[in-house]
Every structure is written in C-alpha cells, then in structure tokens.
Amino acid sequence: MTIKESEKQIMDQFASFDDWLDKYNLIVEMGKSLPLIDEKYKTDQFIISGCQSKVWLHAVYHDGRIIFTADSDAIITKGIVNLLIQVLSNQTPDDILNEKLEFIEDIGLKEHLSPTRSNGLSSMIKQMKLYAFVFKAKMEKE
C-alpha cells in the first residue's frame, strides 16, 4: 500500500466518528493491540524519551524500504504510534522524507504530535525521518 492509500484508509476509519470518545476508544484499541516491537529492542538504545511517555523505535532497511517497529508505555501514545507505523513503515526513504503526515490533523489528533506535548511522538517522527535520511545516503553510496 502507498502512503496515500494507508492514510486514506485511516481517515475513512475515523470519518464516521463525531464524538471524541469514539475516536479515543479506537485509538485505545489500536494501542492495546499486540506489541509493535520485539521485546529485545525495548532498551535504552532504542528509547525516545518524552517527558510524559516513552517511545521505543527500531528500523531495518530491506529491499529499498524501511520497516519500522515501535512501542510506547502509554496506550494513547501507542495507538498513535500504531497509526504512524501503518503509514510510514515499509515505504521508501524518499517517500518517508517527503511525507507531511497531514492525515493526523484531518483525524483531529494533531495536538498529540506537538513537541510541547512531550509524549515522545514528535521526536519519534524526527527519528523516523533521520533513519530515512541515513538509509538513503547509504543506498546512494553503494
């Protein structure tokens, strides 16, 4: 699936909710789903510490695409981590670098990506872009 297709799928899923409660219940469901990262990567090496919640992010490069896995200790954060992974994982470095993640605003969760929210999400996105940048540079060198 392309980034745009994943985004459309998520936006369609959220479009039916008028009430904040339904929307957050969905996020919580997404946050409660299975661990999104191998336990062995939930270490200090892969941590992105927010002031409020922690995020762990791991990336591998395979066949021109980056596979991200991630997790968080807070469920709402983890739900949004899940959305970001759905959109950005298994994509090419170029697509990841160019992605503006406007769908988050569309589904009304933009506040969670604010750096002042200190939940680790804005740093996580920065880190994902950094991985894309590094893998791209590496790929061009080879």
Added chain:
Amino acid sequence: MNPSFPIEKIRSDFPILHQQVYKRPLVYFDNAASTQKPRQVIDAIDHYYEHDNCNIHRGVHYLSVKATEAYEETRKEVREFINAGSTNEIIFTKGATESLNLVASSFGRRYLRSGDEVISTIMEHHSNFVPWQQICLERGARFRVAGIRENGALNLDELKSMISEKTRLIALTHVSNVLGTINPVKEIIELAHAYQIPVLIDGAQGVSHLQVDVQDMDCDFYCFSGHKMYAPMGVGVLYGKEKFLEELPPYQLGGEMIKDVYIDHTVFNELPFKFEAGTPNVEGVMGLRAAIRYLKELGMNNIAVYEADLLKYAEQKLSLVEGMRFYGSGPDKASLISFQVGDIHPYDAGTIMDKMGIAVRTGHHCAMPLMDYLKIPGTVRASFAFYNTEEEIDRLYEAILMVIKMFK
C-alpha cells in the same frame, strides 16, 4: 463545608473559570502548577499601564516617582504578609526558581568549599535540587539527599543523621509539589540552628496555602513565586535574613544594584537593591500587591480551613475508586492529591480527563529524583485552590471512572 466562606462570590472574581472546554464547564485542578488570577489582579495590571507605567527609581518626574512609590509600597506589603523583620530582607525576583538559583549561586560562591556538605531532600522540585547539586559539583562540595517514609512524610531521622560539622546549609521545601507533604520546617530549623547551620525553605507551594511567618519559623531564606499565589507570572520573592544578604555577593550585575562604577571596580548598592539588577517586573509587582490584598481579605486561615475540607472530601471520594493509589498520605498535607489508578499510565488518564473538561497535571512534576525513588513514571495530580468545589471533585471522580472503563 464552611458556610461563611463566600464561594460563589469568590468564583465570580475569577473570570477564567467561567468557560467551557470541549463543551463542558472547565474544572481547573492544576493550581500547584499555576493558580488563576482574580479580577482585582488583572485590573491592577491594567491600571498600572493606563496610569502609572514608568521605569522606577532615580526618576525625578511625576510618573517615575508614582511607580517607584507603588513598587516600594509593595515591598512593605510583602514584608508584612510573611512577617519579615525589614524591607531590606525582601528581594523581588522573577520567581521561586530565580530566588533559589540566586541563593545557591551567591551562597555557594561565598561559603562552599571542598569537603563541605549541603543537605536537601528527595521530594524537592528540580528548582531546589539542581541548583544545589550543581553548585556543590562546582565547589567540590557534597550534595546529600534525605529520603521519605512510606506515607510520603520526610524521613526526619535520616535528615538528622546527615547533619555534621561539614554541613553548610539545609535546603528543603515547605510543601511537596507532588506529595502535598507539609514538612516540619520549624523543628528542622531549630535543630539546624543548634549547630549554626542556616536553612533555606522553598515556599513555592507553601505561601498560597499556609499563613507564613518567617520570623516565627526562623528560616534564613524563604523563596516563592507570585503566579502560584494568584499573582502574575514572572514575579517572585526572595526573603533572606539581613545578616546573610549583607554577606552574599550579588547574583546579577547592572541597573539599580549599582552604586558607583569606576574603570577598575564597582561599588554595589545597599539592600534590597543589591540583588535587583536591571529593570524589574513592575507590572508583576503591582499584580502581586493586588493578590496579597486579595488573600488578606479572604484570610489565610479561612483559606486553609476551606482547602482542608476540600482535600478531605476528595480523599474520601477518590478512595472509593477500585485500584486507587495515593502518593502522599501523611498527617500534614496541603490540598493536592497525587495518584495512579491500577497500572493506567498518567498520560492516558490526563488526556481523557482533559477531554472531559478537567485540567490536571500528569508526569513527573519536575521531581524526577522522587519518581525514581518511588519507582513510578509519574502520577496524576489534582491540586486544589480555594475557588474549587466539591461538585468539581465529583466531576473528577466521574472522569476517573471513565478512564478506568476505557483502559481496563
């Protein structure tokens, strides 16, 4: 509930409280972070800019004299509010953090030598922890930290056991911003003074809840912020005994703290101006004056009684929640509750409460050493002011039930 406490009238003095957030009436329980401001404080700032605004001190014209008088008049009112011995002991700063940094820096440079010790506690806000930790590192001194008991009370025995001939100062908080614990400061000060050790009290969470009398307490320094006591942000106070303030070197240089400047040396101004460099926050000081007058009118003792009732009600109500864990349940507590429900992450709880119109604070509350000590990532903190009500606590209770429903 005390019928003589005019809660409706009081609430009407605070314009910000009468608004809807996410289509629900706002419940503001983040008072330990910053209190809201009564109309009287907001009007005082407006009045200052509409009638009196001018740079203060050394002016010969009408406005400058008027603004200077109002500023210096406030110093007298602050002195009276905390019962300091002299206005020379009242320094205006930009907040408790600056007051604490000022003392740590100036006291450290004047008195701390290699091998000396400073004692603090694990329940300190970073602002009364990091400045001491850092100045100790800089001066080769040892920073020692006393722990707490199970109920969140200070481990007084441990603190006492740390006192020695090496101790140069004890720095501790009057009231913990996380646990609500009111420390037995008078007892600690008496003990420390028996060994000629000065004591600094961080009063950021004390001055809005308790009647503070620095002479009775006999503390050597007392620091607080305006914005946690219904005054504007960016203004605070350092109280220091004159004998110490005379001895300490200035913290920042320039402006009113100067007396004479020569090419090779400078003569500093007298107290209290010696510690007030640059143009001060006059508007903030005007707001602080209005806030002090407001608190005096309500009466600190009346406030304490009303808030104690609120705390008792909240503790009873919230203890009905299954899985509720309180942090801080000592006998002497200010009106705040720190808690966790089951293993629900504070960020999750706070996010949902926000959507229900309730402002609480979540996280480590600028007390990371305490969180490590308790081995938790953070708490949810509901901190009350005298404009809060039992009905609002009922709303908090409902919100907690909703959080449990969503995350269990």
